[in-house]
Structures are given as C-alpha cells and as structure tokens.
Amino acid sequence: MNASTHDVVVFGATSFVGRILSRYLVQRFGAGGELKWVAAGRSKARLEELRRELGPGAAQLPLVVADAADEASLRALVKQARVVVSTVGPYALHGEPLVKVCAETGTDYCDLTGEVQWIRRMIDRYEATAKASGARIVHCCGFDSIPSDLGVHFLQREALRRFGQPCVNVKMRVRAMRGGFSGGTVASLMNVVKETAADPALRRELQNPYSLCSESSRPRTRQPAVKSAEFDADFGAWTAPFVMSAINTRIVQRSHALLGQPWGAGFTYDEAVLTGRGLKGRLAATGMSAGLTGFMLTGALAPTRWLLERFVLPAPGEGPSLKDQENGFFDLRFHGKTADGRSLRTRVTGDRDPGYGSTGKMLGEAAACLALDIGRPQPPGGFWTPATLFGDRLIERLTASAGLAFEVLGD
Numbered sequence: 001m002n003a004s005t006h007d008v009v010v011f012g013a014t015s016f017v018g019r020i021l022s023r024y025l026v027q028r029f030g031a032g033g034e035l036k037w038v039a040a041g042r043s044k045a046r047l048e049e050l051r052r053e054l055g056p057g058a059a060q061l062p063l064v065v066a067d068a069a070d071e072a073s074l075r076a077l078v079k080q081a082r083v084v085v086s087t088v089g090p091y092a093l094h095g096e097p098l099v100k101v102c103a104e105t106g107t108d109y110c111d112l113t114g115e116v117q118w119i120r121r122m123i124d125r126y127e128a129t130a131k132a133s134g135a136r137i138v139h140c141c142g143f144d145s146i147p148s149d150l151g152v153h154f155l156q157r158e159a160l161r162r163f164g165q166p167c168v169n170v171k172m173r174v175r176a177m178r179g180g181f182s183g184g185t186v187a188s189l190m191n192v193v194k195e196t197a198a199d200p201a202l203r204r205e206l207q208n209p210y211s212l213c214s215e216s217s218r219p220r221t222r223q224p225a226v227k228s229a230e231f232d233a234d235f236g237a238w239t240a241p242f243v244m245s246a247i248n249t250r251i252v253q254r255s256h257a258l259l260g261q262p263w264g265a266g267f268t269y270d271e272a273v274l275t276g277r278g279l280k281g282r283l284a285a286t287g288m289s290a291g292l293t294g295f296m297l298t299g300a301l302a303p304t305r306w307l308l309e310r311f312v313l314p315a316p317g318e319g320p321s322l323k324d325q326e327n328g329f330f331d332l333r334f335h336g337k338t339a340d341g342r343s344l345r346t347r348v349t350g351d352r353d354p355g356y357g358s359t360g361k362m363l364g365e366a367a368a369c370l371a372l373d374i375g376r377p378q379p380p381g382g383f384w385t386p387a388t389l390f391g392d393r394l395i396e397r398l399t400a401s402a403g404l405a406f407e408v409l410g411d
C-alpha cells in the first residue's frame with residue numbers, strides 16, 4: 001500500500017462521465033473533506049478548465065497529468081492515492097496499463113467497464129499479481145452492474161431472512177427506464193462488437209454465461225436468456241432482450257462463484273425488459289428485439305459501423321444533456337424462487353439517468369466505499385465484484401446519498 005495522503009484519484013476526470021463524477025464528489029465531499037481526492041487526465045488545460053467549472057469548492061483540488069499509454073506516468077499517478085478510479089474508456093483500448101500498474105503496486109482500483117472480453121483478459125493476466133500485492137480490483141461499478149449485482153445480493157439476503165434458504169432462480173426485469181448513451185459508451189460497445197466479429201473463439205467464450213468465473217467454478221446448469229419477444233408468466237407481461245444483460249449476468253455469476261456458490265450449483269439468473277401486456281406488449285417486445293438485432297448486425301460490419309459512428313451515434317465526450325440526466329430514472333424488478341417454490345419480489349430504483357446521472361453517483365460511492373469502508377489487509381487482493389467486496393456497505397451508501405432504493409415488494 002502506498003503512503004499517499006489522498007484517498008482517491010479520479011483518472012479520466014475530464015471524460016463525459018468523469019465530469020459528472022467530479023461534480024458529485026465536490027458536492028458530496030468538497031475537495032479535501034472526508035474523502036480527499038485528486039483529479040487526473042491526459043490534458044492539463046482540460047483539467048484546469050474542469051476545476052474552474054466545478055466552482056469555488058474545488059479551488060484547492062489537486063490536478064495530475066498522466067497518459068493511459070505511458071506506464072511511467074501511471075506509476076507516478078497511483079502514488080497519489082490509495083484508490084484509483086478510472087473512466088478512461090474504451091477500456092479494451094486504453095485500460096490495461098493502469099490495471100497492470102495497480103495490480104503490481106497493490107493499489108485498489110475501480111472502474112465503469114462493461115466490456116466482458118477485456119475483464120476476462122485482465123483476470124487472466126493480473127489476478128495472481130493482484131492477489132500477491134493485495135490490490136483489490138473492482139470492475140463494473142456503474143449502472144452495469146451495481147443494481148443487478150447488489151439487487152441479487154439484497155434479494156438473497158431477504159430470502160435467507162424470510163425462508164431460511166436462498167432463491168435458486170432469480171430474474172431481473174427492467175420495468176421502466178429513461179436515459180441516453182454517451183460517445184464513450186458507444187465506442188466501448190462498438191469495440192466489443194468489432195472484437196467478437198473478428199474472433200470466433202472470443203465470441204464462443206462470451207456466449208458462455210460463466211465466462212467471468214474460473215474454469216473450476218463453472219457449473220453445468222444451463223442459464224435462461226431472453227433472446228427474442230417472450231411472454232413471462234411470473235410478471236404477466238411480454239419481455240424483450242436487455243442489452244446490458246450480456247455483462248450483468250456474467251458479474252452476478254462471478255459473484256456467486258466467488259462466494260462459493262451459496263445459492264446452489266443450479267442457480268439461474270437472467271435479465272430482460274418488460275414491454276407490457278396484450279398485443280401492444282407483444283408488438284413492443286418484437287420491435288425492441290428486432291431493433292437490438294439490427295443494431296448489433298450493423299455494428300458488426302465495418303462499412304455500416306463507420307456510418308453509424310459517423311452520422312448517428314454520439315462522438316466521444318458527448319452524451320445526454322444535464323436536463324435529460326436529471327429527468328432520467330430506472331426501476332428494476334427482481335423475482336426469486338426458492339427450491340421449494342416460495343417466491344420473493346424486490347426492486348431497485350434510481351433517481352437519475354441510469355448510465356450518467358446515476359452512474360456518476362454509484363461510481364463515487366463505490367470509490368468512497370473502497371477508500372473509507374474496506375479495511376486492510378482483509379479482504380485480500382484479487383478481482384472482486386461490487387456485491388462481493390462492498391455488499392451491504394455500498395447499499396447503505398447508495399440509499400443514503402446516491403438516490404437509489406432497495407425495497408422488498410412481497411411474494
């Protein structure tokens with residue numbers, strides 16, 4: 001562990017989501033309050049502009065310049081604080097040197113990646129190093145995958161309290177959601193589509209619902225997945241595929257594996273979007289499924305991908321307006337069943353645009369949790385998930401300060 005006097009360094013403070021995170025940290029902690037943090041990025045001028053935008057409360061905010069591709073500058077960066085938060089994405093293009101340096105130096109790290117193929121690579125390359133150095137690495141600390149991962153953690157905790165047993169089947173359904181996409185998210189998604197289109201072995205690995213579990217902790221249970229319009233009797237409504245399920249389901253399965261499979265080797269988990277009842281719900285589910293398939297196919301072919309990136313999708317640095325971030329929200333419903341057929345319904349809601357207004361707050365609280373609530377030397381170093389490293393401590397922070405609610409609805 002380094003001896004820095006700061007708690008957190010935000011690398012990528014000038015990215016679209018980094019600016020939201022920085023605003024949140026200033027409002028919540030000031031520049032040198034309970035959480036002492038540093039803003040970092042590749043451009044001194046952009047960092048100074050950000051500090052001016054953040055107002056008088058940030059006048060004393062320390063700034064550090066580092067480049068994601070320059071390992072020496074990253075080694076100097078991680079000396080600034082005990083925890084590094086990164087929003088520099090696409091992570092598959094820019095993220096590896098920082099994970100390597102954190103794993104080697106025993107520096108705790110969290111980020112916003114939702115890129116399964118990159119997380120798999122990082123675990124394969126740096127898990128042993130992080131275990132040896134004591135670095136706790138936690139990917140997916142935004143809308144993907146905190147609400148899903150902590151949502152299942154919350155439901156299972158309640159199932160154990162009520163029934164004395166866990167739920168063996170859990171579903172998450174997006175009941176309602178309003179939000180947008182930023183250029184960084186689109187670039188990350190496009191890069192996943194590009195990498196998988198070029199590599200059939202990678203495509204096969206990513207289709208495996210246990211792709212983020214170690215080889216020795218992959219059960220044989222077939223996982224359900226909503227791939228087209230389907231009626232869901234548990235919710236009495238039609239469902240369509242949910243784009244984030246590709247990462248969220250993998251993180252939930254990794255949490256289960258890291259915990260030693262307390263919900264049983266037959267545990268299943270899947271995610272989908274609720275589109276309503278009757279013909280209207282069916283048509284909406286069919287339209288949404290076709291739209292998602294079309295988007296993936298368009299993104300997989302180089303010429304159409306170029307057209308999408310050039311003319312349709314937001315560019316890096318762009319994203320939903322402040323008004324849209326504030327008017328956004330999400331409402332996720334969970335339904336679990338125990339082995340003897342008892343059921344439990346819970347929900348997780350958030351008060352801002354899921355990917356930005358709310359993600360900035362989730363990432364800020366995850367970083368604060370890592371810096372202020374998680375002790376040393378336990379839990380040990382390695383690649384954790386939000387539920388396994390933070391669990392209830394992060395739920396408390398998110399409900400107290402970040403506009404999230406975790407509620408039991410009944411059976």
Ligand SMILES: NC(=O)c1ccc[n+]([C@@H]2O[C@H](COP(=O)([O-])OP(=O)(O)OC[C@H]3O[C@@H](n4cnc5c(N)ncnc54)[C@H](OP(=O)(O)O)[C@@H]3O)[C@@H](O)[C@H]2O)c1
Binds near residue numbers: 013068090145
């Ligand atoms: N998990 C979630 O729910 C969630 C939600 C939102 C976003 N995300 C992910 O978060 C990431 C950021 O998204 P965004 O929209 O904020 O992206 P963005 O605005 O495009 O920002 C990318 C950032 O990377 C920085 N950067 C690029 N190359 C660099 C280098 N060589 N050295 C240092 N910095 C470099 C850029 O610096 P400059 O500022 O100097 O240009 C910028 O700050 C994406 O991967 C996205 O998928 C995840």
